[in-house]
Amino acid sequence: MPSMFERTSKNITKEIGDKDLRPVESFLxxxxxxxxxxLLKRKPRSQFWEQPEDPTEVSLMDILEPISSVPEPVKEGxxxxxxxxxxxxxxxVSVNSGVEVNVSGEATESYDDTLQYQIVTTPFPTWTELQKRKVLDPEPSFLKQCRETGVDLYVVTETVELLNSPVLQETSSGKSSGLFSLSWNTFFKGEGAGEHLKVREKELTLQKGMVMAYKRKQLVFSEEWLG
Structure with missing residues (x-):
């Protein structure tokens, strides 16, 4: 069962409808x-298991030759x-194996979220300009470590960012009731009935500026290093 955050990020990604947009999987x-x-992605250990993309503390601007100013992104929203x-x-459900049991249950789950967001993109001319820049010399230790351990690197090119601080609310309740009859022991016969009700409420406050979904490109270090 997905977490409250994962459910919300997947829903907003589905609503935008861009197949290249990837929902962020965790609050952190x-x-x-x-x-x-x-983003760092390790080589899969099995063809049936895909490794997640882990965010790093490093930006593309940290590994390229410095420029006077970073181009402004385009914001939609x-x-x-x-x-x-x-x-x-x-x-x-009804069971009869010496113990006759008849149980019924009802479960309800609900949520209500209101998100205000914007889509932040990097214009194509910006990427063309960035491709002309060289990697820092000497090579940053972060890149050297990634190369030696055989991991793939991706750079975030587009984000879906929150403009408000929504409170995610989720309520779940379950109710069960049943009748049972015990007849397997000649010295004990009886009937009983029971009812159980459980209600759970959760809230999660998101921060303004959080990224709910993103697009990325893989970094390829060659003459044209950005693939």
Whole structure:
């Protein structure tokens, strides 16, 4: 079952509808990913298991020759998304193996989120200009370590950033009731009934500026190092 944050990031990504947009999977990663951030992806140990992309503390601007100013990104928005849902499930079961049991249950889950966000992109001319820049000399130790350990590097090219500080709310409740009859022991026969109700409420406050989704390009160090 996804976390509250993961559910929200996937929903906003789906709503935007761009197949290249990737939802941020964790609350902590959302505070670390920014425009030009470098992401690290280790080689998969198995063809059936894909390694996640981990944000680093290093930016693309930290490994390239310095320039007088960083080009301004293009910002689209603000956009507003209200996402609410209620899910109800009913079920019943009957078992007879010496202990006759009839149990029914009902579960309800709901959430209601309101997000204000903007889409931040890097114009194509900016990437053309960045490709002309060289990697720092001597080579940053971060790059050397990545090369020696055989990991892939990606740079964040587009982000979906929060413009408000929404409070994610989630409520779940479960109710079960049942009748049972015990007849397996001739010295004990009986009937019983029971009911159980459980309610759980959760809240999570997100920070303005958090990145909910992103696009990235893989870094390829060659004559044209940005692929």
């Amino acid at each position: 990663s959302a505070t670390k990913i920014h425009q030009f951030s470098l 603000p956009f507003l998304l209200r996402d609410a849902a209620v899910l109800k499930l009913k079920a019943g």
